[in-house]
Amino acid sequence: MSQAILKVNRLQTFFRTSRTGVFQGHDTVRAVDGVSFEIKDGEVLGLVGESGCGKTTIGRSITKLDTPTGGEILFDGRDVTHLSASRFRPLRRDIQMIFQDPFASLNPRLTIEKTLIEPLYIHKLVNSRAEARRNAVAMLEKVGLDSTVMDRHPHEFSGGQRQRISIARVMIIAPRLIVADEVVSALDVSIQARVLNLIKKLQREAGISMLFISHDLGVVRHISDRIAVMYQGKIVEMGQKQQIFENPQHQYTKRLLASILRVPTLEGTHHVN
Amino acid sequence: MIFLSRLKAFASSRVLATLGMVWLGVIIFAAVTAPLLAPFDPTEIDPIARLSEPGSLYWFGTDHFGRDTFSRALFGARMAILIGSGSVIVALLLGGLVGMLSAYFTTLGHVFMRIVDVLMAFPALLLALVLMTLLERSVINTILVIGIVYASTTARILFGMTLKLKNEVFVDAARCSGAGHISLLFRHILPNLISPLLVQASFIFAFAQLQSAALDFLGLGLPPEMASWGNMLSEERIYVTRAPWLLIFPGALIILSVFSMNLVGDAMRDSIDPRFKNDIAGV
Amino acid sequence: MALLEVKNLSVAIRQKQGLITVVDNLSFHVDENETLGIVGESGCGKSLTALSIMGLLQGSQVRITEGTVCFDGVDLLILGPAERRAIMGDQMAMIFQEPMTSLNPVYRVGDQIVEVLLQHLKLSRAAAKQRTLELLDLVRIPNPILQINSYPHQMSGGQRQRIMIAMALACSPRILIADEPTTALDVTVQKEVLDLMGELQRHTGTAIVLISHDLGVIAQTCDRVAVMYRGKIVETAATKALFADIRHPYTKGLLNSLPLVDGDVEWLDTIPGQVPGIETVLPGCAFQPRCAFADERCSYEKPNDIRVAGGHWARCHYAGQST
Numbered sequence: 001m002s003q004a005i006l007k008v009n010r011l012q013t014f015f016r017t018s019r020t021g022v023f024q025g026h027d028t029v030r031a032v033d034g035v036s037f038e039i040k041d042g043e044v045l046g047l048v049g050e051s052g053c054g055k056t057t058i059g060r061s062i063t064k065l066d067t068p069t070g071g072e073i074l075f076d077g078r079d080v081t082h083l084s085a086s087r088f089r090p091l092r093r094d095i096q097m098i099f100q101d102p103f104a105s106l107n108p109r110l111t112i113e114k115t116l117i118e119p120l121y122i123h124k125l126v127n128s129r130a131e132a133r134r135n136a137v138a139m140l141e142k143v144g145l146d147s148t149v150m151d152r153h154p155h156e157f158s159g160g161q162r163q164r165i166s167i168a169r170v171m172i173i174a175p176r177l178i179v180a181d182e183v184v185s186a187l188d189v190s191i192q193a194r195v196l197n198l199i200k201k202l203q204r205e206a207g208i209s210m211l212f213i214s215h216d217l218g219v220v221r222h223i224s225d226r227i228a229v230m231y232q233g234k235i236v237e238m239g240q241k242q243q244i245f246e247n248p249q250h251q252y253t254k255r256l257l258a259s260i261l262r263v264p265t266l267e268g269t270h271h272v273n
Numbered sequence: 274m275i276f277l278s279r280l281k282a283f284a285s286s287r288v289l290a291t292l293g294m295v296w297l298g299v300i301i302f303a304a305v306t307a308p309l310l311a312p313f314d315p316t317e318i319d320p321i322a323r324l325s326e327p328g329s330l331y332w333f334g335t336d337h338f339g340r341d342t343f344s345r346a347l348f349g350a351r352m353a354i355l356i357g358s359g360s361v362i363v364a365l366l367l368g369g370l371v372g373m374l375s376a377y378f379t380t381l382g383h384v385f386m387r388i389v390d391v392l393m394a395f396p397a398l399l400l401a402l403v404l405m406t407l408l409e410r411s412v413i414n415t416i417l418v419i420g421i422v423y424a425s426t427t428a429r430i431l432f433g434m435t436l437k438l439k440n441e442v443f444v445d446a447a448r449c450s451g452a453g454h455i456s457l458l459f460r461h462i463l464p465n466l467i468s469p470l471l472v473q474a475s476f477i478f479a480f481a482q483l484q485s486a487a488l489d490f491l492g493l494g495l496p497p498e499m500a501s502w503g504n505m506l507s508e509e510r511i512y513v514t515r516a517p518w519l520l521i522f523p524g525a526l527i528i529l530s531v532f533s534m535n536l537v538g539d540a541m542r543d544s545i546d547p548r549f550k551n552d553i554a555g556v
Numbered sequence: 557m558a559l560l561e562v563k564n565l566s567v568a569i570r571q572k573q574g575l576i577t578v579v580d581n582l583s584f585h586v587d588e589n590e591t592l593g594i595v596g597e598s599g600c601g602k603s604l605t606a607l608s609i610m611g612l613l614q615g616s617q618v619r620i621t622e623g624t625v626c627f628d629g630v631d632l633l634i635l636g637p638a639e640r641r642a643i644m645g646d647q648m649a650m651i652f653q654e655p656m657t658s659l660n661p662v663y664r665v666g667d668q669i670v671e672v673l674l675q676h677l678k679l680s681r682a683a684a685k686q687r688t689l690e691l692l693d694l695v696r697i698p699n700p701i702l703q704i705n706s707y708p709h710q711m712s713g714g715q716r717q718r719i720m721i722a723m724a725l726a727c728s729p730r731i732l733i734a735d736e737p738t739t740a741l742d743v744t745v746q747k748e749v750l751d752l753m754g755e756l757q758r759h760t761g762t763a764i765v766l767i768s769h770d771l772g773v774i775a776q777t778c779d780r781v782a783v784m785y786r787g788k789i790v791e792t793a794a795t796k797a798l799f800a801d802i803r804h805p806y807t808k809g810l811l812n813s814l815p816l817v818d819g820d821v822e823w824l825d826t827i828p829g830q831v832p833g834i835e836t837v838l839p840g841c842a843f844q845p846r847c848a849f850a851d852e853r854c855s856y857e858k859p860n861d862i863r864v865a866g867g868h869w870a871r872c873h874y875a876g877q878s879t
Contacts, residue, residue, distance in 0.1 A: 050743065050745075051713075051742055063449050065449070089453065090451075092449060092450065092451035096449060097445075099442045099445065100442075101442055104441060106443055106446070107443040107444075107447065107464075107465075108443075108465065109464040109465055110461075110464075118450060118452065118460075119450040119451060122450060122451040122452055122453075123451055158830060160830065169446070173450075188597040188598055188769065189597060189810055189814060190809060190810060190826065190827040193812075193813035193815075193824040193825065194826045197823050197826065215742065215743065217817060218815035218817045221816070221817060222815035222816070222821070222824065241820075242820075245817065255744055256744060259743040259746065259747040260743065260817055261746075261747065261770070261772030261773055261775065262772060262775070262776070262817065263771050263775040263799060263811060263814070264775065264799055
């Protein structure tokens with residue numbers, strides 16, 4: 001846990017949005033404005049903040065779904081900020097993303113098998129269809145699904161099962177860094193716990209580094225080693241999780257922690273959100 | 274109560290669509306078997322029997338050359354199906370490709386969609402007329418011209434849908450897996466456009482009938498010697514008072530075919546993905 | 557007598573297989589000045605319950621098959637549309653989850669509140685506007701004189717939800733049904749909105765039915781809680797009593813699934829399996845297939861409500877034994 005696998009320096013990502021009204025020109029939204037952090041090998045960095053604070057944009061900038069305006073992103077010591085789409089493609093094997101909405105992130109027209117083996121083919125990790133299938137079945141078992149789901153389509157599954165399939169699709173090519181964007185927010189509490197356990201288990205086993213983005217403080221505390229708190233496009237506080245929760249320094253972090261609605265019980269305090 | 278009335282409305286809409294399908298089946302059957310079914314050669318001239326009324330020998334009567342209208346109508350069905358499917362293929366291939374690529378590659382889209390905008394500024398028939406006057410009268414040219422006219426609307430519709438799909442999370446997810454442009458376009462986006470494309474095809478088919486009939490009527494469509502419903506109307510229009518059947522039969526065939534195809538299209542539209550319902554408003 | 561009394565309410569959905577009961581023989585009550593929380597996961601029937609109370613069940617696919625919903629002693633389910641409308645909005649009001657879609661985007665927010673006031677109270681337009689300003693001030697919209705002319709899209713999510721609350725409170729209703737009122741909001745805003753609702757209740761004595769999937773929201777705002785699972789209330793008690801002594805395995809499982817904020821655990825406790833589809837008929841306890849404590853009896857015999865203590869009931873054969 002020493003080498004930094006991802007280093008982000010003064011990252012800026014701006015968007016142009018059209019103002020309301022037809023002839024009003026453009027506004028610039030500074031979604032991410034000068035953010036720096038690093039993730040060490042095998043470490044989970046939690047990124048917490050409220051809607052619109054820019055946390056999703058950071059994830060999308062790292063995975064090149066959004067184009068950074070300024071700053072630099074170093075993966076494994078190599079500057080990947082301005083790589084073209086085709087030069088970046090080989091790196092996609094190492095940098096993967098899991099999305100929030102399990103109902104939107106799987107192509108409704110593809111069977112689970114096709115969804116799972118596609119990345120294997122893209123990165124030429126298998127030599128035959130049979131080998132791809134074997135890998136897919138093995139991966140499905142790891143995420144708690146069996147091979148009978150292979151020929152089915154996404155609409156036949158519940159939200160929790162779909163999120164397992166999304167996780168399997170990402171894990172099947174053994175990435176080194178995963179950006180997980182609000183992956184459990186759309187799930188019911190009892191399902192959320194199981195998916196969280198699964199992600200934690202797989203992350204530990206493979207020693208994957210992870211940027212875990214969430215608005216849910218309890219979830220972030222549970223899964224992360226370190227936590228970064230974001231507010232209006234900037235990281236306002238970053239540190240070990242115990243430190244953030246027990247000894248917050250920034251005004252905003254304090255306000256965030258004070259807003260947690262706890263469930264008082266005899267054994268301890270739990271919370272949601 | 275509401276449930277029952279809804280059920281009725283639903284059933285009746287499907288009944289109409291079914292009737293439409295049946296009628297199309299009849300037309301296709303007639304087109305395929307025209308040489309066997311036709312009691313006369315559609316070009317055979319019988320000067321003695323000019324402008325005979327419909328009867329047991331000439332079911333739909335004869336035209337001013339004495340040709341059998343029923344046989345010509347049967348062979349006209351061939352043209353209708355040929356022009357319809359040809360135009361659909363041209364419009365979907367051309368328009369679909371332009372629309373998808375324009376939405377996917379933004380810079381390309383700026384250029385392509387402006388051209389489409391210009392094409393769409395012309396009324397469909399006017400555009401077809403202009404293009405036809407530049408070309409010779411032939412089956413291929415008619416198909417190409419009608420196909421191009423509806424390619425612009427198809428491109429517009431596909432442009433909007435592809436823009437929507439392009440930003441779907443599953444497309445992002447595929448991109449993150451390392452999928453290239455070809456794979457994203459044809460493996461992830463296109464299959465989700467199939468059902469709206471089918472609906473679009475049914476409307477284009479219907480409108481192609483009207484367009485080709487109009488072109489024929491104006492003497493710019495198929496070569497005059499060919500038996501098409503539009504040509505039949507065009508040639509015999511001066512006999513409307515003496516021999517109205519010469520116009521009634523081909524006219525009714527055109528109307529019925531267009532109406533049937535629209536019914537089928539409506540029913541298909543009602544049953545597709547709700548995301549795209551507002552995009553397809555007909556051609 | 558309770559202000560709102562729901563008795564044996566059943567709601568069914570029409571499916572291919574026939575009518576399927578999704579809210580099953582539900583009974584609860586709310587008193588004046590009290591907040592009742594209804595908590596459960598998606599599909600448990602909590603929102604359908606709210607819609608049934610408000611008479612908002614729409615479409616031919618869903619209908620109330622049984623039961624009474626008595627407001628102030630009057631059964632709402634047998635009222636005609638006109639009589640019902642007189643009570644709705646005036647004495648009963650509802651807040652929905654999505655503050656963006658619940659406001660009409662083409663009207664100024666002030667006008668939308670004025671409209672509600674004119675409809676239910678005999679006020680002049682000027683008086684209605686004056687009252688609207690008071691309401692905006694009450695829900696702490698900054699600068700009401702300016703904001704009264706804003707359109708919904710010009711406001712933040714939290715502000716829009718405050719407008720919804722102002723609208724619901726416009727006619728001083730005696731009961732407020734809030735269906736996931738803060739789910740779409742950020743945590744800091746959520747706290748402010750919930751605090752506001754609590755404060756307004758202390759002033760007006762309005763009864764509140766708060767529906768949420770969030771145990772934290774429920775624990776911090778409600779006087780009593782009803783936990784729903786597959787269309788039934790499986791446990792109900794005063795909030796403090798419930799969390800001090802949970803008796804139903806589902807409630808316990810739900811709570812233990814939550815990550816801790818004041819400590820760390822290696823792995824979260826989970827509830828195995830998933831909620832069976834609505835068409836699945838279970839002869840015994842609805843939670844039996846996922847319950848760690850279930851035995852033979854649970855699979856064939858439906859449990860009744862077992863009284864744990866005064867006002868604390870649990871629908872489990874073994875609720876009598878403390879775990």
